[in-house]
Amino acid sequence: MTNSKTKVEGLSSTSRRGFLRATATAAGGLLVSLYLNKHTTAQEGVKPSQLPPPPKKDFPPDAFVRVTPDNKVVIQVNRLEFGQGVHTALPLILADELDADWSQVVAELAPAADVYKDPLFGIQMVGGSGSIAHSFQQYRELGAKTRAMLVAAAAARWNVAPDKCRTEASVVRGPAGQSLKYGELAAEAARQPVPATVRLKEPSEFKLIGKQVKRLDSRAKCDGSLKFGLDLDLPGMLVAVVARPPVFGAKVKSFDDGEARKVEGVREVFEIPVTRGGTGVAVVADKYWTAKRARDLLRIEWDETSVAREDSTKLFEQYRQLARTAGLSAAARGDAKAIERVAPADLFVAEYEFPYLSHSPMEPLNTTVRFDGDAAEVWAGSQFQTFDHAAVAEVLSLKPERVTFHTEMAGGGFGRRAVPDSHVQREAASIAKRFKGTPVKLVWSREDDVRGGYYRPMHVHRVEIGVGPDGLPNAWRHVVVGQSILADTPFAMMMKDGVDSSTVEGVNDTHYWVPNFAVSVHHPKVNVPVLWWRSVGHTHSAFVMETLIEELAMRAKVDPLAYRRRLIKPEPEAKKLLAALDLMDEKSAAWRNSLPKGHAVGFACHESFGTGVACAAEVSIRNNRPWIHRVTVAVNCGLAVNPLTVESQFQAGVSFGLSQLMAGGRVTLKDGRVEQRNFDRYVPPYMPDAPVTVDVHIVPSAEAPTGCGEPPVPVLSPAVVNALSKLTGKRYRTLPLVEV
């Protein structure tokens, strides 16, 4: 979301308030800080109507780094790892400035605590592709400060000036050839003052940053030893599943649990509140299969009288009608009426439809809570620790500081674990409240997840374009219809004049320059919970913009890349995107100019979350589906902190974006009920659907790093469809792509 243009700074001058929090442990480590006193306290009751105040920009090294006597460097990662690679990237940033021996670095996911809040967002979270963008400088300073403290300890011991010492691979070396391992210095370093100012490395001095560094979690994820949240096993733990209403917000009228309670191992069956004011029936048992079987035997009568029963077909009709009327203005420049004066022959109208999409991360949603009466402990793969922590405390009527919140490794998320209302954690807490002293793991089955709401909203875009004599658009009126994600959440304050920018991002801030340009938006209220889905508004906006631009280029009989260059405004903000476009052009030139018969190339370029991306896709048609032979992607993400992760995120992330091209890539509702249940009907891309090869090229840059989690997602779907259009002559404006 931020688009920082600052160069990678060589020097930090953060002022330091407060005192050294470091305390030498009995073992002599530099700060064991999982249970910091003040810093662990959560936000005092997050008020639903306002975001918490930003945390003090004060990050004591002791909360982030622990050097053990055996010379291990344990680094706390201040946010969730769920595939995006921060569990490796943040430690490598810190380790580089610390001059730590990388082979001895251990990464840990930090629990919920103020000190681990995102320095820009002010809450502990993953989102907006901000992990590296926001914490790069923070982790460098932490590494440099810790290093300075270790050097100061060594210098004191040798009675030499600190600047006569140097460091490498977790060793401090003195001027007379002395050397001490970090592990030997940890206890003394902990007593050194935290420096107010430290020199950060020049980029030329980086040993890890900018190099291809392999993930720290690979082996454990390949041999089955890594424990995800769902793998948690605590002594005496029970497992819960919930029968949720068939329509969002409906309530239990009555239920018969006679048969369910007969299942051996069932402990308790009771009603709990669920999302949107609804209620459900929780079944708690010794094991998952027991709970699931018992749930299948429940007979529940639901009260659906007070809730709207939505229907996708009808919603699309309403959305199409709305799209023909002006909405709340999201962008306007030039003459708003210019579009109305365009001659019919020059007027071009396009209407697009996008369905609801489920995130469906591979690891089903889950949370474990143990309620001890006056305290509680939570284990969750959470993208929003601050909110989820506060929610559990609220449900259990505990002060947040009495709730310890562990961040568990998560099997994907894509936004689904960043839920402002924390509905999963609220359910888990409501259930655990009945079992004092016993941990209860709430498990959502895949069916619960697919029909459980919190989807990428459905959208209709209607675009009217007046094409000028030069073939370029000179008037553009764009109406977007889609539920607001931010409305009715603590983030609602981010909305401006009723406009949720996440609905129109990628359209209202496009780098394409049209003199008379108007974007407006309708946010209908629909009884379906919606959520950000990896790359949020860009999932649909990039598809609309990039298919339209290519269509306009074809109309104008201009090379689609040349057309884009002509239309991208000559402003500094567009430089990142243009550089990506140029690099993609260069790297794909050879193959795309020698395509086999029956193959076509399609392009797309799009900037999101400050990262410019361009891609070319080689496509043919097989079994009435696009067959993607090759994709060339160019990325401009500023300094690539770990180019290996950048490559990996883009190679795979472009295919995540294909979710919306899959024939079964949609969630639909009928009579308020979600029609899909599992991966047999809601079908994400499998290996045969993905490109055969993806080559990723990174624009060399010394600019501050920007995100790589979401920017891969928007580009491939429009590029593929642009290629298909060349092969079939058809336009594809309704997703999913049911037929070619």
Added chain:
Amino acid sequence: MAKYQLNVNGERREVSVDPSTPLLWVLREDLKMTGTKFGCGVSACGACTVHVAGVATRSCVLPVALLGERPVVTIEAMANDPVGRAVQDAWVERDVVQCGYCQSGQIMSAVALLKQTPKPSDVNIDESLGGNLCRCATYVRIREAVHLAAQKLK
């Protein structure tokens, strides 16, 4: 409840569970072997893949009552299997994983493929691993790593 004698990774294990219980949950909850993952429960994602008498099997849909005498091999045994180890090494070398949740299943499928087809083509890999879902969509690297493992095993 019924008692079952299982052969898991060469060890005899006895469990007392309801006959309807899928092998997946016996492994995860009774034997505390959580390397085998629950993804969909309907054999549509492959995260729960184990080898049953050498056949790559979706353990989430196999009721323990239908297992019989057949031996079960899980991801936990792959480090000690020459093909399994080569596949894991190739995965690490190619930095394949992202969230990693599907990778136990991907690896079990890849090992089953390589044991029957030591030099698989892209088409072989697409078909054999075609039912293993990866939501992160690390497919390009998975394919590369299968080829790499095949080379190493030559």
Added chain:
Amino acid sequence: MPRTRTAGLLCVTLFAAFGAWAFLSGARVEARRVADKRAEGLAAWEQVYTVLTHPRCINCHTATNYPQQGDERRRHFANVVRGPDGRGVPALNCAGCHQKANADSTGVPGGPDWHLAPLSMRWQDENDRPLPSAAVCQQVTDPKRNGQMSAQALLKHNAEAELVLWAWEPGRRPDGSERATPPLTHAEFVAATRRWVEAGTPCPSVK
């Protein structure tokens, strides 16, 4: 149309014509008996055909690279493919999910040696539409395409083959409901097959 059957029809026709000319009443009766038997056999075949084209049977007699599933005969999920011998491919074998018996607690059907019928035994076209009665009948009665089965072997197959029997014990769907069975009972199916076989396995003419 196979030559033998064409010749047979021709014979019947010629015989009837000759009978009419020669006033040989016995031959007339015989001709009528043959014609009636053939009509009865064809009617029995049509009953057999309703079973063969029922989803429980035809879902694994596809003309494509994949099996089907469900009463709407949709493509099998998770990219399941036929493989060289109709039993899938390494790591994605039929037997990787389908056990020797139905797994009712998880909703996966099963039977001994669960597999796809070979392409020669396809009862659908490549667009997943069932072939017409005549075409299915020809396939079933053509030894080159039916696995060298004689008429008696066909009867035995329909009466006893375990995967055929499965169609009447198809188990439960994942949601716990019972799978639909073919329109005839198994006994009716066998009886219809027997009538058809006894009538000489006549096939309808191609329209």
